[in-house]
Amino acid sequence: MTTNELNPMKKTIERVFAGLIATLMALVLAACGGGGVVPSGGVTLRSLSPEFTNRKAVSYSPYRTSNRDTETITDANVEADLNLLVAGNFKLIRLFDSSDKVAARVIKIIHDKKLDIKVQLGVWIQNGQDDLNKAEIVRGVKLANTYKDIVLAVSVGNETMVSWAFNPVTPALMGGYIKSVRDQITQPVTTNDNWAFFAKNTGEPNNPKSIVLAIDYVSMHTYPLADSIHSATKWNWKQAEVAANLRATAMMDAAIEAAKSDFSAVRSYLDGIGMTSLPIVIGETGWKSVASNNETSRAHPVNQKMFYERLNAWMSSATTSKPAVIFYFEAFDEPWKGSDDKWGLFNVERKAKYVIQDLYPSAIWETGTYAAADALYYIPTATNSTITASRYTVYSDVAVPGEAKTAVDPLWVGWESTPTAFSGSGPSGSAPEGSNIREITPAPKEWGWGMIAALVGSSDDLSSFAATGKLNFSIMTTYPGSIEVGFLTGTADESSAYDVYKVLTPGSYGYNNNGAWHQVSIPISDIIPSGGIGYEMDPTKSKLDLSKVTNPFVIADRYAKTGKPANTNSTVKIYIDNVYWSK
Missing domain, CATH: 1.20.5 (Single alpha-helices involved in coiled-coils or other helix-helix interfaces)
Structure with a gap:
């Protein structure tokens, strides 16, 4: 040639x-965090630094009380929190906003105390609050530029575009906020949202494409535990087909597979639109140590540890199908969250929970000793034959000929994980029958309180009482105003719990609150019309079912139902005796 x-x-x-x-x-x-790649129509990606991807990450908020709006946050408490995290090698934290109260304080302490902690800074975006959002952006940009060695990334907005967002913001508006922040800083920028938004999952109204083209990495949330409540068929948490002694392990294995599936769905969507080099971070995931929102048979210190260990195993595995980082939710319990509390690796007293006790000296462990066998798992509720007796006794000393009794002894327990009422033996010598009475002490939250007599793992068929039956009990109290009484059918595990409580005003059905004993008798047919779907239950399953009564007696005071103002907070004791159904 x-x-x-x-x-x-x-x-x-x-x-x-x-x-x-x-x-x-x-x-x-892409392997190093996506830097320098220009996705089709997207921004030139800013890479996630090794300081970001090689650290153990956790979400952090400093709140310790039941009201974050009035809480005074101190430098000493924040520094103590951060030192605890460093001691456990949690050296990358997610902050949710750019407020002076929290974010600026935390970052300044990290800087001044020379703590080995890096930050994903949040910029909190609120629906319909453009002026506040712009002011928040100014604060966030200033923090990101002032502390570039600490703030390694910035997230604009939190769970604003998923279909169920409590603080909805359109992708068009969010895209503008993201661009505003990104144009003023040099760090990678993202937005935190549920996996379903980023995967354009079925039923999601918002298209994520404009957002993923505007960010440097995805920060997705996946919550198998919450999904077991809100999307009961999304994954098989019950594992009912597995032998009972293996069911807890099977459930937690299925839980981590559910999280992996959410990750894969996001990855598939991104790859499908040519965003193959856009990194994915799991911005929130976790498991509760205590059931605080119907997570019975699931939330427990051992189950929390099992989920955490499976997350770590996923991250340390050789697979390439995994996130760049997982931010565990969260560092500390936060009582202000109410029913969404108990996700923390530490309790609110800053005691290490079972999940991380191998990282800390026993002096700062939460009380309680656990073993693998303590893990919770689904146990089907036993359904017993129809009660045909004319009397069904829930609580009484004196035996009545021909009566039927509860299949199991009722467990008297207050609503919520931090009980809103307590039960014990009342003063002897004052019982209207026998010698024992039940003393109930409200420990109300802002909305009120409740106490149940629960048939744990069992239910009784009281359908024969529907037409002519009555709920009967003796009561002595000076508790102010009205109360609620009734029963519950179904279970939280099956998402079928149905509340059947009637407001009981002084002077009705024999009730009075004058400090003397009174015998109350309420037709079941009068209570039933007050029934309603249980909190966070499936409307297709939560229906009245007298063949499956799991709480044959409930006493409560939900202020919105009894006409009291929030934070009424009466703790006057109520004494109960001789509780039974009759016909």
């Missing part, structure tokens, strides 16, 4: 070689 013939071939080889090099470089950059 002549020299002229060789030159075109040489140029072709050079072009092919250059293309291969570019492809390899893109792969390397």
Whole structure:
């Protein structure tokens, strides 16, 4: 060949070689956090630094009381929190906002005390509050630029575009806020949202494409525990087909697979629109140590540890199908969250829960000793034959000929994980029958309180009492105003719990609150019309079912139902005796 013939071939080889090099470089950059890659129509990606991807990450909020709005946060408490996290090697934290009260304080303490902690800073975006959002952006940009060595990334907005968002913001508006922040800083920028939004899951109204084109990495949330309540068929948490002694392990294995499935769904969507180099971070995931929102048979210190260990195993595995980072939710319990509390690795007293006790000295452990066998799992509720006796006794000392009794002894327990009422034996010598009475002490929250007599793992068929039956009990109290009494059918495990409580005013059905004993008798047919779907239950399952009574007696005071103002907070004791159904 002549020299002229060789030159075109040489140029072709050079072009092919250059293309291969570019492809390899893109792969390397993607593996390191996506920096430098320009997705089709998107921004030039800013890479997540090794300081970000190589640290153990956790979400952090400093709140310790039941009212974050009035709580005074101190530097001493924040510094103590951060030192605890460093001691456990949690050296990457997620902050949710750019407020002076929290974010600026936390970052300044990290800087001033020279703590080895890096931050994903939040910029809190609120629906319909453009002026407040712009002010928040100013604060966030200032913090990101002032503390570039600490703030490694910034997240604009939190769970605003998923279909069930409590603080909804359209992708168009959010895209503008993201761009405003990104144009003023050099760090990678994202937004935190549920996996279903980022995966454009079935039923999601918002298209994530404009958002993923505007960010440097995805920060997705996945909550298998919450999904077991809100999307009961999304994954098989019950594992009922598995032997009971293996069911807890099977459930937690299924839980981590559910989280992996959510991750894969997001990855598939991104790859499908050409965003193959956009990194994914799991911005929130976790497991409660205590059931605070109907997570019975699931939330327990051992189950929390099992989920945490499975997350760690996923991250340390050789698979490439995993996130760049997992931010565990969360560092500390936060009482202000109410029914959404108990996710913390530490309790609110800053005692290490079972999940991380191997990282800390026993002096700062939460009380309680656990073993693998203590893990909770689904146990089907036993359904017993129809009660045909004319009397069904829930609580009484004196035996009555021909009566039927509860299948199991009732467990008297207050609503919620931090009980809103307590029960014990009342003063002897004052019982209207026998010698024992039940003393109930309200420990109300802002909405009120409740106490149940629960048939744990069992239910009784009281359908024969529907037409002519009555709920009877003796009561002595000076508790102010009205109360609620009734029963519950179904179970939280089956998402079928149905509340059947009637407001009982002084002077009705024999009730009075004058400090003397009174005998109350309420027709079941008068209570039933007050029934309603249980909190967070499935409307297709939560229906009145007298063949499956699981709480044959409930006493409560939900202020919205009894006409009291929030935070009424009366703790006057109520004494109960001789509780039974009759017909």
